[in-house]
Amino acid sequence: MRGMLRMTLLTAAVMGVCGTALAEDWQLAKDEDGIKVYLSSVPGSKYKAYRGVVDIKADVATLQALQEDVKGSCKWLHACAEMRLLKSENGSTWTYSKINMPWPVTGRDVVIHVTSEKTADGGLIRHMKAEPTFIPEEKGEVRVPELVGEWRLVPKGAGVTEVTYQVQTEPGGSIPSWLANSFVVDAPLNTLKGLRAVAEKH
Template sequence: MRGVLRMTLLTAAVLGFAGTAMAEDWQLAKDEDGIKVYLSSVPGSKYKAYRGVVDIKADVQTIGALQDDVAGSCKWIHACGEMRLVKQEGAGDSWTYSKIEMPWPVTGRDVVIHVTVEKTADGGMIRHLKGDPKAVPAVPGQIRVPKLDGEWRLVPKGAGVTEVTYQVQTEPGGSIPSWLANSFVVDAPMNTLKELRATAEKR
């Protein structure tokens, strides 16, 4: 289940394009309502990677539980159209399938993500996201995202506050209009973190 959400989150990120591992030169693109979004160029890709950072007034366990709620997570993930668990092996190793909603006339995307969970020494958590496009057969009417790398990093800051970082690099497959690519890399982390925060802080 945890993998599902992670994937889901990735899903939203899917369009975020390009660069967790290779992105290095992060530039602040938007700072709004306590959420900072950074973008980075990625060598060999025309799409930028994105990273969103926010402090949420909730502990790691509360946020982790929201990410494990596959059915409910689509409500706070930007552009999430559908999300489901494909396979789970143990508590921290799963595969999820997600559909990403695209504005007309852009063809919808879908993504299969292998999610692994790492517990950190400080009581935090990292959900590693890796695209696995061949794990699920092609779906008619969807363009499969061929590459995605990312992570969700939860770091406890004390007093019930968690720093959440959402970072993704991806190649969306097919052709994406420049206006959509440019807006998505900012909107995906901004809107996802904003909705996640609002949901977590109601708990």
Template sequence: MRGVLRMTLLATAVMGFAGAALAEDWKLEKEDDGVKVFLSPVAGSKYKAYRGVVDIKADVAKINALQEDVAGSCKWIHACAEMRLLKTEGDNSWTYSKIDMPWPVTGRDVVIHVTTEKTADGGLIRHLKAEPTYIPEEKGEIRVPKLIGEWKLVPKGAGVTEVTYQVQTEPGGSIPSWLANSFVVDAPMNTLKGLRSAAEK
């Protein structure tokens, strides 16, 4: 179960990267209640990448435990309808998530390969990459074909951790512009607020 990020989160992220390395022109889009959301255009994609940053009054171990709880993490991940662990091998995990979409937009699902690495400062980085053919597609869902992202947990001392959540994705199918524009802001904003609330209890 280690390293899973079930946070696949978002994978729940259904809106933002096609090649994480291509998103570098970050501009602050919104700041609310201590959470900052930055957006960046992505070459060759009509969807922007997003990056959310927040300081959480909890240590890396506690936040890591919340991310390791696959089913539980769905409660604080934006638009998460379902999440489950498919497989774990050492620091590699595969998760499956269903993403709620407002009617009449078809719901999305995504399989995420999560690779977890420990950093020298006591933090963690979870690398996210969609693997759309890992399991057969499910009826009634559109499989997310591309997603690249990461979670970064950086200890700041005094029991505080800086959490960065970054995603770039191609959601597949057709997404109305109003939904795409709101999702890239709401996903990191609401997910980080939810994670903070759970971690600071």
């Protein structure tokens, strides 16, 4: 049991650094409106990781500013009911989000620690990792116990940025299979559609 726990913690640490490192068998699940959504099985989890990729006619700085607008980003993040900044320190941020779930499924909330990494090509990687004990749990919400992922912004020239949004999560509690299966497609698709719509207005 202890060995399993150590392996789980090690896996989480590796995934936190590499961005869902164990989700490698990516299969195209949807190609709609210029957005490609890929899914991958994750060893030891019944939930699939998701990855969305799209080209957006905006530069990296514009997209970074939109993502760092914590309250404003809730408007384009899929199923976001509320989002607020908890702490910002040395280039890291901690955010709190409430996630809408269809009745009768209990709503989720999540605390995410975000660290940013600039790349040599002028791009940006924003690493995400859940920190469920950062603040006390709220009544009426199920705290998401595990989440790792990343935003990857790659400049393509001529004011175009390739945006990749990738997440693997354990949502906690019980989630019906129909909801889990739809969420992993809808989350990247709708989030990237929303971000693109806002970014291309700037």
